[in-house]
Amino acid sequence: MDQNRLYYGTPYVKSFMCTVLSCTPSKKGTWEAVFDQTGFYPEGGGQPYDTGTINGISVLSVHERAGEIVHELAEPIEAGIRAEGIIDWNRRYDLMQQHTGEHILSGLVHRHFGYDNVGFHMGADEVTIDFNGVLTQEQLEMLEDEANEIVYANVPVKVLYPLDEELKNLEYRSKKELTGQVRIVEIPGADVCACCGTHVECTGEVGIIKTRTMIHYKGGVRISMLCGRLALLDYRNRLKDEIRISNFLSAKVAQVPEAVEKLKQESQQKDGHIGEMWRQIFQLKLAVCPESHGPEEFFEEGMEPLQLRQFATLLYEQNKGRITGVFSGNDEAGLYQYALGSSQADMRTLSKAMNDRLEGRGGGSMMMAQGTLKGTREEIRLVFLEEAGKL
Incomplete structure (x- = not known):
């Protein structure tokens, strides 16, 4: 493990001190800085980069380039000085919840159906996972229930760095052939997977795993999901929308589907009446x-x-x-x-x-x-x- 990458040794790091090794202008009009150590996670493995500040200067993006962690800054910072990095913790923790939740669900899909996770993206509004096999809605609900049982059990999320011999005898998920030191994330009862991302320490911190949609995609399925705080916010917003709709329809929230169906039927009947009226108008016009x-x-x-x-x-x-x-x-x-x-x-x-x-x-x-x-x-x-x- 690279000791200079603090997000691996102490993934709950919220602030840290570092020395600025270099700071050079970028082609975008921003600045690129490298530190002797960092707590900012660089984009990779489907997980977005961290944001925050370094000595009060906004950190706009973080990427790994030629083995170095490059921080894109809004303003320059002097090389050689000591600086304090502060991570946008709400964003980081949201990403940790999503990433661990994704591992749990993907591991269970692989365990029960043998499908591989062939695509993974953490977006601003949802997490999407692509599997190379088809699931039914009933199977997805079963997986969701089991995934949340893993959350309720609050089992530890283990990070392992197995030796070559140990790795040969270890069954784990991986999207590609790996070389060098392999980092393994293990969630007992759910998953063993090679991963370079950040995770919560115990599954209980994921809070909840909620799937949202499932569509057929490239011979398999694409599932969207949310975990933890973001799942709560999503539910809150959806409930607000449902309450607004229920008020428009003068129906209780639980009766919204039936009220919408009734409204649709009435609209179709009106369309039929309007269509008949237009046909009569057309005939009158044609007659003259x-x-x-x-x-x-x-x-x-x-x-x-x-x-x-x-x-x-x-x-x-x-x-x-x-x-x-x-x-x-x-x-x-x-x-x-x-x-x-x-x-x-x-x-x-x-x-x-x-x-x-x-x-x-x-x-x-x-x-x-x-x-x-x-x-x-x-x-x-x-x-x-x-x-x-x-x-």
Whole structure:
């Protein structure tokens, strides 16, 4: 073990004294400093770097480079002086809780199903783990229960530095072939894994292990999870959201799913009624539109893309225009939505021509194209008639 890496010997170090060996400017306009010893953990193994201060100067990031721990500083610090490093302990401890919780869950997945952890990332909002095998929701809940039993048991988290002969006879998880001194993190009953990260001393400190989502990913699954304080904050925020929703729905929190389902059904019924009303409106409009063999434009108020498309289709199907253009918007905003329909001309060509001339966006198929255009009603009308007349 490197005695100068204090985060290994004393992972609970919150502050430390060191000598500044060097400080040089970086290409980013910040400064890079190396100390004779450090408590700041460098990014690696899926665990983010520590932050904090050194003599009051912000430590922005920490990385290992050519065997040295390089600290990115917001300001320069004089080489040769003694300095005090102070670690952002809340951030460090959150990461320790997440990392130990991840080991517990990954170890149990490997133990029960033989799957390997092939991807691991500690993000700002969640921890994600990728496994090279598929799990069911029931299996995940079983694993979550067992993982929390390990937490409740409050067993010690052991850090070992086995000799070569000992390592040969030791079964442990590792994502790659390792050389040199191997650091092993063992959690009795859950996991034995090669790891360079920081961990809590006993599993009880993890607090809770809570899985959040599971999706199929690259032939296996990706699981998101949170542990400890971050899991508590996540639950608190989710409960606040659920209470807000329950207030909107005038329903008890426990009845929110049923209230949402009822609201969805009512919304679908309303959509059906609105759709029927639009169909009646379309029929009334069609009844007063004469047949036409040329391009015909229609400017309508309050139509959404679905209604634009439906109306344009009915118009050309009932011979109210060889090419029909339906537009909805206003000159004040200078923006109109459009639907172009025809069974006799390529609407992709017309849509592209109009988009090019009127800063438009959109497209579609040969018979129907939709999008938006910038301009006034008269500008759009003239461009439509001109371009449609070419087809």
